[in-house]
Structure formats: structure tokens, C-alpha cells
Amino acid sequence: MSDMMVYRGNPFNEIEELGDGMFRLHMGPQHPISGQGRFIILTDGERVFDIEVDIGYSHRGTEKLLEHRTFIQGIVPVERMVMIDTANILMGYIGAVERILGVEPPPRANYIRTIVMEMNRIISHLYALGLLSESAAWNPAVFLWTTADREPFLDLLEMLTGARWSYSFFVPGGVRADIPRGFKERLLVTLDWFEKRIDVIEEAWIYNELFRMRTEGMGVISRQEAIEWGVAGPNLRASGVAYDTRKNEPYAAYGELDFKMVTHTAGDAYARGWARVEEMRVSVDIIRQAIENMPDGPVRVRVPQRAKPGEALFRVETSRGEMNVYIVSDGKDKPYRVKISPASFRNFLAIEMIPKTQTVLLADAPVLIYSFDPWFLDADR
Amino acid sequence: MNTQEAIEKLKNKFGEKILEASSPRENRLYIKVSNDALVEAAKYLREELGFDMAISAGGTDYPKKNVIELFWIIWSSTDNVTLILKTDVDRENPKIPTLRDIWLGVQKFERETWELLGVEYEGHPNLKPLLLPEDWNEGYPLRKDFKLEPYRAPWGDEEK
Known part of the structure; x- marks a missing residue:
């Protein structure tokens, strides 16, 4: 028998028996877009004793790739990190590049960016809520609701950028195009319709008895733990930490707009789900303000090709939480080092820590995991 | 407290x-400390100056200076200040005490830096492969002397 025939473990074995009634369960999404990953769960069939998150199945070496590409060539590898949230992810990289090149985008470009990013946030939160309610053993048709609800926004983004996904719309120094004729009217009609949909979503899920029973008091993170573990995004705000990069370190047009920061104090899966519903409402508010107050002027300025030697750190609020991009430049047209710290990478630590601090049942594990809105390609880079 | x-x-x-x-x-x-004072400086920053939430950690390779510059990025929830704490380690024998006991949030980032840059974090409980395959033995990808040639597409690349 040749060496080729020897397998390290049985690849079809999803459950390993460890003796003493203990099992190791391999659970995880295997999906071409949302990513491959594995949660290794140590259980006795009822209680979860340990969760280990195994990432890296789709590690593309984005940080290394960026060292070999010019600043503008880096756009494509970066935005592939999270297909459903490309605008917010790309903003992190573009913001850091603009900071190291020493350019400021024109005000109109900032407003267009804000609109695109908030539309992306709505799309991403809808997807997260669909998965959360599906994992909470509610009717899986709900996932189809949210998928249908994001369609009008995808159409609007196609009208604006030419693509439904991965728009590559932001470039250093601005955006690729101005808003087309008829976009504003269509956007306002869509927002009016979507606000009614949020009410339906809230009534159907957030006040739903079954959804509450499954999520309330589950996977609680205290304020202290959230800071200690470095939880990010709506998950952090659901634990009572008032951190939103859009407020704390305003970028794009957020500094000039008046909006509310959604915080909860419960810190459980229910609060994390609810925070996302409320954030969609805030996003609608931000888009309305941005489209009304949009200044005139150019949407793109010329930028230098080479950066001065130095370093820059840019923090951005993506849908899954705060991401930061740290760029070191040595004066060439390529970055010397780019460090991207995505939100999911930080949230995975919280998923691992929760079974160590409280009782988690096996039936609750999917709800626990999806309440964090994990995204493997984000963490893998 | 201002910066x-x-x-x-x-x-x-x-x-x-x-x-x-x-x-x-x-x-x-931005703070750079010499590596023998790293742990005391980190403790002081955490306990006295209120930098409590870790948001990133990593390193940059400088083969010409023969050092790896490590960094930890920490946010202060009381003052809303972001700190980049840096220190140099020898490139031939990169060893540094872990800061995981001070900021738990850097645990996964240090594990990743161990894997991709080959920095030994002394006292870190869980240094095992994270992003790369378990049987990877082709070097540290984020070091500057890591050769990309074997991994290039056969039809060539835009950069030579």
C-alpha cells in the first residue's frame, strides 16, 4: 500500500468518540461565498464544554499580496475579504492609503461613500439576521425574506457602481463615478418601503416569543468581558460599550451627520440581534441625511503615486465591527507592510471564551455562533 | 488625560x-520601548493609563536592520485614544514575552504572528498553526526573504 492511501483520520468522521461519554463534534459552514470553517465542539451530547474555532481554510495571504501590488492594485484583493460587505471593508484600506499618501477626498465623494457604505451595512445586517433566525430553529423561510429584502438595494448599487457585489467603487482620492440621474428619487422610494419592512422584521422576530425564548439570556458577555476579549461591532455595543468608529473617530461624512449609536446592556444573543435591527434603522436615517445634504463638486482628486515614508492606522466600522488597517510605507509606490485586523477574527475569540464562563447547551451552539455574525473569509484574509 | x-x-x-x-x-x-522593559511598560499602560482593549497585534520584518518590529494596538475605552506599542526583537532569534496575560484580546493575533513571522511569544499557551496548513514547513510568509516564485501562477504575474 502506498503512502497515498494513508489518511490522517477519517475525513468522513464528523463525530469522534473520546470515551467517558464525551464526543468531539466537527461543525461548520462549507459554503463557496461565506467561507469554509470549522467549530470543534467538545460535548457530552448535551452540554458544550469547549468550542475551538478552526480558521484558515481560505487563507489567501492578502497581507503578503498587498506588499507586491501598488496602492491601487490592492483594492481587488482587499475587497474580496467579505463579499457581502465590500464597501466597508474597502473603506478601511482606502482610508489608510489616503492617510499615508496625504490626500483628502472631496466632500461630495465622502457623502457618496457614506451612502454606499450604509446600503452595504443594511444588506449585511439582513443576511446576519436571516442566519440568526434560521439557526434559532424558527421558520427557515425567514432567511428568504431577508434575501428578498436586500434585492432593491443591490439593484440601486448596480445602478450606481455597475456591479451588485464587489464594486471596487472607492479609489484613493474619491469614488469612481458621480451618482446617476434618477438615483436619488429611486433611493428615497426604496428607503420609505424599507422602513416599513423593518417594522415587519421587528414584529416578526424581535417581539416573537419563540425567538426570545431561544436567544434571551444566551451567550451573555458582560461589559468588562467584552473589553477584555476585544469583541467588535454590534456585539460590543450590545454589551454596553459605547464604541462606534463612526462616532468615536469619524471618517467619510459621518462627522457631519447626526445619528444615534445603538447600545444595549443585556449582552446576550437577543441584544445582539436586536442591535442589528435597530442599526438598520439608523442606516436609513444616515442615508436620508447624506442624500439631502450632499454638497456639489468633484468626486475624485488626483493622488500622488508614491507615499512618503511613515505609518498610518485607520479604523473603520464594518458591519461585523471595527476593522483596523495599519500601513507602513518606505517611500515606494507599494506598501512595505499592511496589517489588517478584521472584526470576525476578534469575535471568534469571544465564541471560544463563552463556554468557559457559562453553561452552553449543544442545541444552543448554532444560535450562539450566528448571533456574532461570523465571517470566515474575513478572519482568514 | 491627553496624549x-x-x-x-x-x-x-x-x-x-x-x-x-x-x-x-x-x-x-505611538510608543516604542526597548524590549527588556516591554512587560512593565504594558502593565503601566494598562493599569495606570487606562489602555484596556486590544484590537490588533503583529510585526514588520526589517532584514537590513536585522530586526523584527513588533506592535500591539490598544484602545482606551475611557479616553478614546488608540495606542500603537512597538518594540524591536532580534531577527535571528525573535523571542518576546507574551502580552496575552495583560490583554487577553491579543491572544489570536500573537498566535498568527508566531505562525506568519516566526516570533516566539514566551508564555503563550496556544502557539499552534492557525491560518496555514498543519504541515507547513516552507518558511514564514510575512518575512521579506520569503520567495513568492513557487506560488506564482504559471501564466505569469504583473510584477517581476
């Missing part, structure tokens, strides 16, 4: 051990 006060306090406390300290923009604090 200038923090720099003064650090310089009074650690003197020569603070190699660089600057605040190029509002809410940013």
Missing part, C-alpha cells in the same frame, strides 16, 4: 527605555 500627558508620564517612569514617543494626530499615540 502629551501620557507621553510625559511614560518618560518620567521609564526614562531611557522609551525609545520613541509621538502623537501625530488626535487620538493616536
Whole structure:
């Protein structure tokens, strides 16, 4: 028998028996877009004793790739990190590049960016809520609701950028195009319709008895733990930490707009789900303000090709939480080092820590995991 | 507390051990310490100056200077200041005490840096492969002398 025939473990074995009634369960999404990953769960069939998150199945070496590409060539590898949230992810990289090149985008470009990013946030939160309610053993048709609800926004983004996904719309120094004729009217009609949909979503899920029973008091993170573990995004705000990069370190047009920061104090899966519903409402508010107050002027300025030697750190609020991009430049047209710290990478630590601090049942594990809105390609880079 | 006060306090406390300290923009604090004072400086930053939430950690390879510059990025929830704490380690034998006991949030980032840059974090409980395959033995990808040639597409690449 040749060496080729020897397998390290049985690849079809999803459950390993460890003796003493203990099992190791391999659970995880295997999906071409949302990513491959594995949660290794140590259980006795009822209680979860340990969760280990195994990432890296789709590690593309984005940080290394960026060292070999010019600043503008880096756009494509970066935005592939999270297909459903490309605008917010790309903003992190573009913001850091603009900071190291020493350019400021024109005000109109900032407003267009804000609109695109908030539309992306709505799309991403809808997807997260669909998965959360599906994992909470509610009717899986709900996932189809949210998928249908994001369609009008995808159409609007196609009208604006030419693509439904991965728009590559932001470039250093601005955006690729101005808003087309008829976009504003269509956007306002869509927002009016979507606000009614949020009410339906809230009534159907957030006040739903079954959804509450499954999520309330589950996977609680205290304020202290959230800071200690470095939880990010709506998950952090659901634990009572008032951190939103859009407020704390305003970028794009957020500094000039008046909006509310959604915080909860419960810190459980229910609060994390609810925070996302409320954030969609805030996003609608931000888009309305941005489209009304949009200044005139150019949407793109010329930028230098080479950066001065130095370093820059840019923090951005993506849908899954705060991401930061740290760029070191040595004066060439390529970055010397780019460090991207995505939100999911930080949230995975919280998923691992929760079974160590409280009782988690096996039936609750999917709800626990999806309440964090994990995204493997984000963490893998 | 603003960033200038923090720099003064650090310089009074650690003197020569603070190699660089600057605040190029509002809410940013860049501190570089010599590596023998790293743990005390980190404890001081956490307990006295209120930097409590870890948001990133990593390293940059400088083969010409023969060092790897490590960094930890920490946010202060009370003052809304982001700190970039840096230190140099020898490139031939990169060893540094882990800061995971001070900021738990850096645990996964240190594990990743161990894997991709080959930095030994002493006292880290869980240094095992994270992003790369378990049987990877082709070097540390984020080091500057890592050759990309074997991994290039056969139809060529835009950069040679």
C-alpha cells in the first residue's frame, strides 16, 4: 500500500468518540461565498464544554499580496475579504492609503461613500439576521425574506457602481463615478418601503416569543468581558460599550451627520440581534441625511503615486465591527507592510471564551455562533 | 488625560527605555520601548493609563536592520485614544514575552504572528498553526526573504 492511501483520520468522521461519554463534534459552514470553517465542539451530547474555532481554510495571504501590488492594485484583493460587505471593508484600506499618501477626498465623494457604505451595512445586517433566525430553529423561510429584502438595494448599487457585489467603487482620492440621474428619487422610494419592512422584521422576530425564548439570556458577555476579549461591532455595543468608529473617530461624512449609536446592556444573543435591527434603522436615517445634504463638486482628486515614508492606522466600522488597517510605507509606490485586523477574527475569540464562563447547551451552539455574525473569509484574509 | 500627558508620564517612569514617543494626530499615540522593559511598560499602560482593549497585534520584518518590529494596538475605552506599542526583537532569534496575560484580546493575533513571522511569544499557551496548513514547513510568509516564485501562477504575474 502506498503512502497515498494513508489518511490522517477519517475525513468522513464528523463525530469522534473520546470515551467517558464525551464526543468531539466537527461543525461548520462549507459554503463557496461565506467561507469554509470549522467549530470543534467538545460535548457530552448535551452540554458544550469547549468550542475551538478552526480558521484558515481560505487563507489567501492578502497581507503578503498587498506588499507586491501598488496602492491601487490592492483594492481587488482587499475587497474580496467579505463579499457581502465590500464597501466597508474597502473603506478601511482606502482610508489608510489616503492617510499615508496625504490626500483628502472631496466632500461630495465622502457623502457618496457614506451612502454606499450604509446600503452595504443594511444588506449585511439582513443576511446576519436571516442566519440568526434560521439557526434559532424558527421558520427557515425567514432567511428568504431577508434575501428578498436586500434585492432593491443591490439593484440601486448596480445602478450606481455597475456591479451588485464587489464594486471596487472607492479609489484613493474619491469614488469612481458621480451618482446617476434618477438615483436619488429611486433611493428615497426604496428607503420609505424599507422602513416599513423593518417594522415587519421587528414584529416578526424581535417581539416573537419563540425567538426570545431561544436567544434571551444566551451567550451573555458582560461589559468588562467584552473589553477584555476585544469583541467588535454590534456585539460590543450590545454589551454596553459605547464604541462606534463612526462616532468615536469619524471618517467619510459621518462627522457631519447626526445619528444615534445603538447600545444595549443585556449582552446576550437577543441584544445582539436586536442591535442589528435597530442599526438598520439608523442606516436609513444616515442615508436620508447624506442624500439631502450632499454638497456639489468633484468626486475624485488626483493622488500622488508614491507615499512618503511613515505609518498610518485607520479604523473603520464594518458591519461585523471595527476593522483596523495599519500601513507602513518606505517611500515606494507599494506598501512595505499592511496589517489588517478584521472584526470576525476578534469575535471568534469571544465564541471560544463563552463556554468557559457559562453553561452552553449543544442545541444552543448554532444560535450562539450566528448571533456574532461570523465571517470566515474575513478572519482568514 | 491627553496624549502629551501620557507621553510625559511614560518618560518620567521609564526614562531611557522609551525609545520613541509621538502623537501625530488626535487620538493616536505611538510608543516604542526597548524590549527588556516591554512587560512593565504594558502593565503601566494598562493599569495606570487606562489602555484596556486590544484590537490588533503583529510585526514588520526589517532584514537590513536585522530586526523584527513588533506592535500591539490598544484602545482606551475611557479616553478614546488608540495606542500603537512597538518594540524591536532580534531577527535571528525573535523571542518576546507574551502580552496575552495583560490583554487577553491579543491572544489570536500573537498566535498568527508566531505562525506568519516566526516570533516566539514566551508564555503563550496556544502557539499552534492557525491560518496555514498543519504541515507547513516552507518558511514564514510575512518575512521579506520569503520567495513568492513557487506560488506564482504559471501564466505569469504583473510584477517581476
